[in-house]
Amino acid sequence: MNSFRTRLLFWLVTLIVTVLIALGLLLGQVLKDFYAETMNKRMEKEAKALAILLENEPLEQIRADLKEMGDELSSRITVLDRQERLRFDSGRIAAISDEDHERIIRTILHKKQFPRFSVIEKANDVYYYIAPYGRGGERGGYVILSTPTSSLKKVNQQIWGVLISSLGMALVVIVALGWKIANQYMRPIEAATKVAFELEKGNYAARVPDGEYKEAGMLVRSINRLARNLQEMSRAREIQTDRLHTLIENVGSGLLFIDHRGHIHLINRAFQTYFHLEPSACLYRPYADVLPHRDIVKLIDDIFITETAMRRHMRLTIGIERKHFDVYGAPIIGTNAEWKGIVAVFHDITELKRLEQIRKDFVANVSHELKTPVTSIKGFAETLLDGAMKDEEALEHFLTIILKESERLQTLVEELLDLSKIEQHGFQLLLDDVNVAEVTAEAVAVFRQKAEEKQIDLRAEAPPGLVIRGDRNRLKQILLNLLANAIAYTPEHGQVAVEAEENEREVLIRVKDTGIGIEEKEIPRIFERFYRVDKARSRDSGGTGLGLSIVKHLVEAHHGHITVASEVGRGTVFTIHFPKPER
Secondary structure (H helix, E strand, C coil): CHHHHHHHHHHHHHHHHHHHHHHHHHHHHHHHHHHHHHHHHHHHHHHHHHHHHHHHCCHHHCHHHHHHHHHHHCCEEEEEECCCCEEEECCCCCCCCHHHHHHHHHHHHHHCCCCCCCEEEEECCEEEEEEEEEECCEEEEEEEEEEECHHHHHHHHHHHHHHHHHHHHHHHHHHHHHHHHHHHHHHHHHHHHHHHHHHHHCCCCCCCCCCCCHHHHHHHHHHHHHHHHHHHHHHHHHHHHHHHHHHHHHCCCEEEEEECCCEEEEECHHHHHHHCCCHHHHCCCEHHHHCCCHHHHHHHHHHHHHCCCEEEEEEEEECCEEEEEEEEEEEEECHHHCEEEEEEEEEECHHHHHHHHHHHHHHHHHHHHHHHHHHHHHHHHHHHHCCHHHCHHHHHHHHHHHHHHHHHHHHHHHHHHHHHHHHCCCCCCCCEEEEHHHHHHHHHHHCHHHHHHCCCEEEEECCCCCEEEECHHHHHHHHHHHHHHHHHCCCCCCEEEEEEEECCCEEEEEEEECCCCCCHHHHHHCCCCCCCCCHHHHHHCCCCCCHHHHHHHHHHHCCCEEEEEEECCCEEEEEEEEECCCC
16 A cells, blocks of 8 residues: 555656646746747837937937937947948947947848838847838938847746746645645555455454544445454354354264265265264265265265155165165255255164164064974973883983073073173173283183084183273173184184284284184174074074174173174184273
């Protein structure tokens, strides 16, 4: 703004100086012409008066008068007769010799003809006025009045001095007034401009200071009102944005917004949690390259093609879990049918499906699991009552089977009660610092004899100082269940190992075997209660189908998680991830 003020003042001064110079030149020339015209008229009157005097008086009688008149008029009086001979000369008054004076007069006379008029010319800084005189229409001669121009130059210099001083003072006064006026008007404009720049940057708290701005006050007040309105609008927008962001981030359902180009523009916290995605890896990238499930991509493709809202039920495998989602997707179409994108809402109904499935399957599963031991006990009891009890060998065989089935029935009931207890909200662990090497050694010792019977190489490897925060008995129960499955499904001469290690954030415990393995499609379901990969072999091995479900719940109660890697015919690795205890 300083440069603008400088430019404004420069052009104002330039305009004023130009006007004053033009006015000075005009006034100087007018005054000069006026004084020259006045001088010419004076000389004309004086010359005519001399001519009248010569017409009425003889030259010899008025010589002294002419001399005196020349001195009074500060002019040189020269009289020529009809033959242009010098009759009288009052003497030099300028730096012109007599010869030059006479030459100039004759040059003028030869150049001009004087019937009855006079002539005035300037030569060598001297004005010459020649007037003829005579009596009765007969020319008697010429009277020449010559006056130096020094007086005219002096007057001209005085005129220019007065003009320059007057116009200079006027210039100074006008510039001072212009500077004051420029400051008076530019100061509020500069302040308003600075505030406008701050508003452009987003600083809505900027204000023009209060002051006496007179005519510019309306601009200042308007800028301040604009700033206040923008600040209030910005504050309201921030509040609305915070509310919307809080709502989007804390809503229980996953939200996904895709723009008209097919790029992901928003995923909320629930969506990130559902699908284990990071915003930095998803935002502003094509949805087909980011979304991990083909069913979701197919739904979005269909919405893009049909431009209609759709609702679909999806069963998706995420890690080792299988989750159910109720997905609603709709196109976003603005005014004038402008396509803006797609919004999709993911409702996690896994728990509802699980509860529904539990309600459907619990009775069937429990009755199915109880049916075999109950039927066996009933059948052998009836056989004994029918007379088989008299056969001591058959009696002992049947009673052994009845005892085995009773133990299996007892184990099933105990595990059901244990699982029910673990799933209750009031379930608590007895937390303490647990040495991983000791727990793994105790769990391996339980199955040492059974492993030797199948000639399985059973070993445990754990760093001696490795400690986790947990319930010792429950941790041992986790390892016992995993080892029981590993030994049950590992053929003779196989290997089963329990290994432990730590990294920066976790303590890892792996139970590895070289058993029959699990097909990839079966892995997400192995932690469901009563689910068996090989139902016949599981039942023959004495399994209830609840062990891995108990393991999963106990691991989660310790704020950890379990992963599975398996290959059919090569073996299985269960990896338990426990959070590292804080020191």
